[in-house]
Amino acid sequence: MPLDIDRYAHLDSPVQRWDPRLKLASLGLFVLAVSLLQTLPLAAAAFLVALLWLRLAALPWGFVAQGVRWVLLFLMPFFLILPLSYPGPEAFRVLGLPFAWEGLRLAALITLKAVAIVLTAYAMFGTARFDLSMQALERLGAPRLLVQMILFTYRYIFVFLAEMRRKDIAMRARGFVKRADRRTLQVMGHFVGTLLVRSFERTERIYKAMLSKGYTGELRTLVRFRANGSDWAKAVAVTLVAAALLGADLVGPFRAAEQGWF
Amino acid sequence: MHVSDGILSAPVLGAGFAGTAALAAVTLRKMDMEEIPKVSVVTAVFFVASLIHVPIGAASVHLILNGLVGVVLGRRAFPAVLLGVILQAILFGHGGVSVIGVNALMMGTGALAAYGIWRLRRRMAMVRSTFVFGALAGATATLVSGLILAAALATTGEAFWATAGYVLAAHVPIKIVEALVVGACAAFLARVKPTVLADAEPQAAVGGAPS
Amino acid sequence: MSGGGGADWAIQVEDVYFSYPDGHQVLRGVSCAIRRGEKVALIGPNGAGKSTFMSLLNGVALPTRGRVLIEGLEVRKEHLQEIRRRVGIVFQDPDDQLFCPTVFDDVAFGPLNLGLPEEEVRARVREALALVGLEGFEERSSFHLSFGERKRLALATVLSYQPGILVFDEPSTNMDPLNRRRLIRWLQRSDKTILLCTHDLDIALEVCERCLVLAAGRIVADGPASRILYDRKLLEAHRLELPLALMTHELLHEKLRTGDLDEEHRRIIARFLHAHRHVHGPDHHEHVHIHAHPHEHDHLHQPVDESHVHGSETVILPEAEERGDDAGPAAGGRRRG
Numbered sequence: 001m002p003l004d005i006d007r008y009a010h011l012d013s014p015v016q017r018w019d020p021r022l023k024l025a026s027l028g029l030f031v032l033a034v035s036l037l038q039t040l041p042l043a044a045a046a047f048l049v050a051l052l053w054l055r056l057a058a059l060p061w062g063f064v065a066q067g068v069r070w071v072l073l074f075l076m077p078f079f080l081i082l083p084l085s086y087p088g089p090e091a092f093r094v095l096g097l098p099f100a101w102e103g104l105r106l107a108a109l110i111t112l113k114a115v116a117i118v119l120t121a122y123a124m125f126g127t128a129r130f131d132l133s134m135q136a137l138e139r140l141g142a143p144r145l146l147v148q149m150i151l152f153t154y155r156y157i158f159v160f161l162a163e164m165r166r167k168d169i170a171m172r173a174r175g176f177v178k179r180a181d182r183r184t185l186q187v188m189g190h191f192v193g194t195l196l197v198r199s200f201e202r203t204e205r206i207y208k209a210m211l212s213k214g215y216t217g218e219l220r221t222l223v224r225f226r227a228n229g230s231d232w233a234k235a236v237a238v239t240l241v242a243a244a245l246l247g248a249d250l251v252g253p254f255r256a257a258e259q260g261w262f
Numbered sequence: 263m264h265v266s267d268g269i270l271s272a273p274v275l276g277a278g279f280a281g282t283a284a285l286a287a288v289t290l291r292k293m294d295m296e297e298i299p300k301v302s303v304v305t306a307v308f309f310v311a312s313l314i315h316v317p318i319g320a321a322s323v324h325l326i327l328n329g330l331v332g333v334v335l336g337r338r339a340f341p342a343v344l345l346g347v348i349l350q351a352i353l354f355g356h357g358g359v360s361v362i363g364v365n366a367l368m369m370g371t372g373a374l375a376a377y378g379i380w381r382l383r384r385r386m387a388m389v390r391s392t393f394v395f396g397a398l399a400g401a402t403a404t405l406v407s408g409l410i411l412a413a414a415l416a417t418t419g420e421a422f423w424a425t426a427g428y429v430l431a432a433h434v435p436i437k438i439v440e441a442l443v444v445g446a447c448a449a450f451l452a453r454v455k456p457t458v459l460a461d462a463e464p465q466a467a468v469g470g471a472p473s
Numbered sequence: 474m475s476g477g478g479g480a481d482w483a484i485q486v487e488d489v490y491f492s493y494p495d496g497h498q499v500l501r502g503v504s505c506a507i508r509r510g511e512k513v514a515l516i517g518p519n520g521a522g523k524s525t526f527m528s529l530l531n532g533v534a535l536p537t538r539g540r541v542l543i544e545g546l547e548v549r550k551e552h553l554q555e556i557r558r559r560v561g562i563v564f565q566d567p568d569d570q571l572f573c574p575t576v577f578d579d580v581a582f583g584p585l586n587l588g589l590p591e592e593e594v595r596a597r598v599r600e601a602l603a604l605v606g607l608e609g610f611e612e613r614s615s616f617h618l619s620f621g622e623r624k625r626l627a628l629a630t631v632l633s634y635q636p637g638i639l640v641f642d643e644p645s646t647n648m649d650p651l652n653r654r655r656l657i658r659w660l661q662r663s664d665k666t667i668l669l670c671t672h673d674l675d676i677a678l679e680v681c682e683r684c685l686v687l688a689a690g691r692i693v694a695d696g697p698a699s700r701i702l703y704d705r706k707l708l709e710a711h712r713l714e715l716p717l718a719l720m721t722h723e724l725l726h727e728k729l730r731t732g733d734l735d736e737e738h739r740r741i742i743a744r745f746l747h748a749h750r751h752v753h754g755p756d757h758h759e760h761v762h763i764h765a766h767p768h769e770h771d772h773l774h775q776p777v778d779e780s781h782v783h784g785s786e787t788v789i790l791p792e793a794e795e796r797g798d799d800a801g802p803a804a805g806g807r808r809r810g
Contacts, residue, residue, distance in 0.1 A: 003353045003354075005352060005353050005354075005355055031359055031360050032360070034268075034360075035267065035268065035270075035272060035275060035360045036272050064355070066355060067354065067355025067356050067357070070354075070355075070356040071266055071267070071356055071357050074266050074356075075266065075268075077428075078269075078425070081424055081425050081428060082421060082422075082424075082425070084424075085421070085423070085424030085425075086421055087420075102421075103421065106421055109268075110268045110269050111268065112268070113267065113268030114266050114267040114268030114269070114357060115268075116268075117267035117268060117357055117359060117360050118267060118355070118356070118357035120359075121351070121352070121355075121357055121358075121359045122355060124359070125352045126355075129574075129575075129612075130352070130353075130574065131574030131575060131578075133352075143286075143290075145290060145293065145298070146286070146290075146341070146344070146345070148298060148302075149298060149301065149302040149305070149341065149345055150302075150345055150348060150349065151573070151574050152298070152299055152302030152303060152306075152572060153302045153303070153305045153306045153309065153345050153346075153349060154306075154349060154353075154574065155306075155571075155572055155573065155574060155615075155616065156302070156303045156306035156307075156572075157306045157309050157310060157349070158616040159306070159568050159616065160306050160307050160309075160310040161310050161313075164310050164311070164313075164314075178315075178316060178317055179317060180316075180317045180318050180319055182442060184316060184317070185316060185439060185442035185443050185446065186442065186443075186446040187446075188314060188316055188325070188443050188446070189442070189443045189444065189445065189446025189447035189448075189449075189450060190446060190447065190450045191314075192307075192311045192314075192325075192327065192330065192443070192447050193446075193447045193450035193451050193454065194450075194454075195307050195310070195311060196304065196307055196334060196447075196451065196458055197451070197454055197455045197458060199303055199304050199306070199307040200300075200304070200455065200457070200458050202303060202566075202568075202569060203299055203300040203303045203304065205564065205566070205569040206299050206303060206569050206570075206572055207296055207299055207300070208528065208533045208564075208569075209562075209564050209569050209570040209572070210299060210572065210582075211531075211533050211557070212531050212533060212557055212560075212561075212562045213557065213582050213583040213586060213630065213631070213634065214554055214557050214558065214583055214586030214587060214634070215295070215582075215586060216295070216554075216586060217294075217295030217298070219573075219582075220585035220586065221578065221585075222581060222585070222591055222594060222595070299572065
């Protein structure tokens, strides 16, 4: 599980250079628009536009494909469940099971929208250092407390991952093998328990260290964002694309046509 | 357990964000400065622990542990789950940015329900076993989350009713796994370091904060 | 008793008791005083109260009875911010002290809490990172650094708010020999008041001129490191042992006498003993300079010129130590790892 979503934040591209506040706000609007789409052609268009973001951000396809593969895996069942359970005109039969057109359409719609959103999320969060993205969200109005906590949690995920790996090796070194039985689950419970005990002890030490350095309940930062004309131009462009997709979806010719087709 | 992008209808997504914002506001109230690092660091453990896979039959599932979050963090379980959901949506690259609200509401409510069950332990004269209550809390969290997920799917449209049914059925083995793991973990914590558990006696504060 | 003007004293601890709310008593009447610029080792077995003692120094814990003064200012709730500016504690596990997303944020944390202006904060971060040899690391994440780098970074996060007193909890734990050696040089060269709380008696021997032994919540010995760290009886009575540097010869002689060694191995040991006999051979105990490498000397230390009675312990100050004021390679041990 790669957790370094911001591994390509250092690349130089129009997306990486973009003020994170405007980038997150406008691509966020795009995500909102995509999740509102109802028609297949516009979902497909959104998917293509999302590919464009990635192209602009110069993110390697392989890096992105890793995440997208999981989404596709997760959505695969819908291509069976929806066509088989949808009460509508039958498209074809496989092994005697009736597949409905409308179900297939819905499954395709879901998949296109999901992948478009995931790709856009890469353009949003894969193109700036994670902590800067979070600071930008705070400037956009996300609660300060929550952002502070996210940054803390993020920092310690890596500490506990390392600790979990060490404990895991120690268990396997003593011959432990996970099986589908009750004892395995009990051992896992104890395993998580020891991690928790250690983490509580650690939080006490961290808190002491923070107090020692004059912590008064607030994390201060010197991060500043600056937006220039081209930052705004990009934001306006993305917002217009989002609005156009949504508008075409709502009033365009596709809605009626789709109802006719299926 | 989570729902991915692209499935749910806009009203459901909106309701998810609204519900999450409301519950987060309530459960984050009166957070003192010591709790900020504490809840965050403990959340990191849950995040990491949810990456653990356990085999069931030929397949394997990863732990959810939102019940355990409730058992350990009490009402702060909701913000903890929210942190976890946000980090998953951003860091994993599996998506989920548009469903942060729904997923946090679903998992976080489960965690709060688990805390409710866990607290009953004090009032029960007969059964006081931490294992039993931990297991109940673990199963309850999964049950509540599963129901909310099913409701979210069902409200999105008739087309998803069957999906909602499959989701509930598929969660039965997960409930068993969660119940046994959370039960074992709660019993372990009660024995080793009971102050970690949510309804333990309040811990003595370490040192003084500057006035 | 200690006290007096307060001007010369970095740390004064006066008859301090500390017990946890559950009644467990950790410190039972601790008194000691440390001068400005002194380098002191606080040694003691596990559970002696060393960590608690450290927490009292910057008010992370407050004494149940007695008082602690930092540069003459009593540690009380009203002065905590000022006290914490004066005392920097470097914790044992760097991951406890590095809680920010980037190296810059971690080092800037203290100065920002002091409310310093932005330019000053940036200057301090640069300076602190340079002091530990991590220039240019600002934008990195601490979790991608090696353990040795993180340990140095933890020190930088403390140096950035410029405390006059540095307290180290087990500074050398888990360090590889090179990083440990760099740290020792750094400590020897520093002109701050330094308190090392450690089980690593070898580092105490190399860095500190004075040594406090804490056992069962009391200071049971306080004197020159050159005396206490050679006192086998005292150390062993408190679940400690002689620094390894002082035992090497003994252990090797023992091995030659009783070990089942082949000729080759015997020759190697004999050659080693011969080559190093002048450093700390068994019959050279009166000579107390234990620098393994003669060129790594410290700056000149102000010899302390008085003895004073402190608690029940007579404090015997170091016999005039003349250490060469050898500047050494100025950037030694400060290269990027």
